[in-house]
Amino acid sequence: MLEQIIAVLATWIMGVISALGYSGVVLLMAIESACIPLPSEIIMPFAGFLVFKGEMTLLGVALAGAIGCVVGSIPAYYLGMYGGRPLVEKYGKWVLISHKDLNWADQAFAKHGDLIIFVGRLLPAVRTFIAFPAGVARMNMTKFVLYTFVGSLTWCYLLAFAGFKMGENWESLKVYFHEFHYIIAGAGLIFVIWYVRRHFKH
Template sequence: MVQHKLFWFIAHYGYIGIFGALVLGIIGLPVPDEILMTFSGYLISKGELHYFPTLIVSVLGSFIGMSASYFIGHKFGYPLLEKYGRKIHITKEKLDSTQHWFNRFGKFALTIGYFIPGVRHLTAYSAGISKWSYRVFSLYAAPGAMIWAFTFITLGTYLGEHWRAVTETIHRYLVIGLALLIASALIIWFVRRAKSEKIKAK
């Protein structure tokens, strides 16, 4: 139901619709961002949108959404997100998992995180909570926005009528990959903690 309304919104409002949906989706509302991007590419293949304007508004929408999340995290930190985060599906547990993600991949986690459903918007909150400078945040977030938007819009453009089936498959495997990555990070953390405690006990 949400997807059908989103498709109508994008088809009806075009570039403004893409921009608004991405800003809200990155902040945390339940917007299927990859599906939105490939659907936009599909509209390009039908001649209803143009490639470069779509790419530009998509990059701007995703980056502005990330920036808004960053400033919320920077200004209010964990207390606000713990109190109100569940309303937009953000929990302390998810933020803690994202912090482990940062510990594993460093600042590049912000760039890579664009391609991981459920992590994309959390990385910006975590960067803000960690008090990164906005310059450093932008340095890693902007390339991620460009690569992510380019990848899925181009994919939708070339897939044409087959855009939906392929995108849903990609989305499913990205979720599986995220679960495996989190599990690996937790295992590494437990192993390191066990070794540390063993050394202290000697």
């Protein structure tokens, strides 16, 4: 079932990029960064494949991807700030999020937000949703945009370069990146278990 969904998405993604070029990359990466799980592991390697075919440039697709990430992240950031934060403050206790946790997140993003955003943009799955908690924590907007762009440019360039190097075999990259998704999901599950146990202890 999952493979069928990915196949349909891949066909649609390839159609959008083939029709719109760089604008298509911007659009798709904006969707992916707006908390909508559209796989950049298909978007950017296919763009790299088009670089291999001579239809695009590597720097061009990387910049387009990074710009799209910034465009999609901004509404997700403000959604976290104006929508997510009041909900967390009012109902957070029902999902084991205390005001102490919220204060900790505020301090973490204030002190290390640049590193959190940069690293988060290099992690599959995490990169899709990282803008929302940054908004909840009210991270400095200038830093948020800057490190979103830098981290996304790095990610987009690496994926596009991999697609370029793989040439006609770019689709085989999807297997490896989706396996990495499972690793990230497993790490996330371990964190959730630890978090729940810690809060019930208190």
